Amino acid sequence: MSSILGAAKVAQGRFSFYVSLxxxxxxxxxxxxxxxxxxxxxxxxxxxxVKNLGHSTVLVSLIVALAVIAIGYVVGYVCRELGFKVVSLLERLPPFRLRDDSATALAQLVGPVRYGEFLETHPYLAALEEEDRRLGERRWIGGYHRDSLTYERFVYAKxxxxxxxxxxxVDSTESEINILTATLVPIGFGAVDLTVVTAPQAWLIVLAALLAVVLWAVVLSSVLRLRRSExxxxxxxxxxxxxxxxxxxEYAPPPESARGGPPA
Structure with missing residues (x-):
């Protein structure tokens, strides 16, 4: 019974995470x-x-709202995919290339003996560690990670x-990566909207472009950092x-005296 409840709790957590994401x-x-x-x-x-929508009935307003939500979901999905595509293109460049040396760093941190015990508990990770070569960066997969030994290790751990x-x-980090990546396109459209708040002016266009570039740089640097951190x-x-x-x-159970002794 406890195993069923545990499985149900895990499923509920996954669904909640998916919905929130x-x-x-x-x-x-x-x-x-x-x-x-x-x-x-x-x-x-x-x-x-726009003026006609302001005088529309409740039914029409409801239909418009549902249409906005439906269109927004599709547009948002495309925006997130485009964002990850930009991130993947950046990670192909040597300065931003995703390098995963987590295993080496952890082995140095805890020592080879403790890390070896850790691998004995997780034989799949041990098998990956013993590979002489990478699986090969054959294709792009979810989140535009490369299919490699380091990715397989990451998937297993997660x-x-x-x-x-x-x-x-590390769901919170995954959520943050997805949210930040999905903001790249809205930032661009926001900059375009800024140019039409008033009559088009050269200084306003320059300001909007600079603001978009700064925000893009901040968001992309955060995404690249979080993908390594994840x-x-x-x-x-x-x-x-x-x-x-x-x-x-390995903890020894507390003595009877510490627990109040046996009942009288």
Whole structure:
């Protein structure tokens, strides 16, 4: 019974995470882009449609709202994919290339003996460590990670934490990466909207362009940093989980006197 309840709790957590991720990294930026496009259209085109919507019935307003949500979801999904594509192109450049040396760093941190014990507990990781060569960067997969030995290690660590050690999960980092990546397109449309707030002026266009570039630079640098951090944290947290489980197993039970002694 406890195993069924545990599985149900894990499934509920996964579903909650998926829903929150879709709302924050797909629907919200998509609706934002739709609103930005509508604002731009209202400032540059005939505003009769906007005025007519202001006098529409409740039913029409509801249909429009549902249409905005539906279109926003599709637009948001495309925006997030475009954002990850930009990130993947950046990571092909040598200065931004994603290098994962988490295993080496952890082995140096805890020592070869403790790290060897850790690998004995997780034979799949041990098998990856023993490979003489990488699996090969054959294709792009979810999140535009490269399919390699380091990626396989990252997937294993993240899956273990989600299923067996939710307290060590790196879901928050994954959410942050998705949310930040999905903001790249809305930032661009926001800059375009800034140029039509008033009559087009050269200084306003320059200001909007500079603002967009600065925000893009900040967001992209954060995404690149978090993608490296996510891999490190997943393997480190797996090692922490292993160490804490061993510590709990090796703890001696408290003496009877410390627990109040046997009942009279």
């Amino acid at each position: 879709q709302l924050t990294s797909v629907l919200a930026p998509g609706v934002c882009v739709v609103a930005e496009v509508a604002f731009f259209a209202s400032r540059t085109a005939d505003a009769k449609i 899956a273990w934490l989600k299923n067996h050690a939710a307290g060590f999960s 891999r490190w944290e997943s393997l480190r947290n797996l090692l922490l989980d292993h160490s804490m489980r061993r510590a709990i197993a």
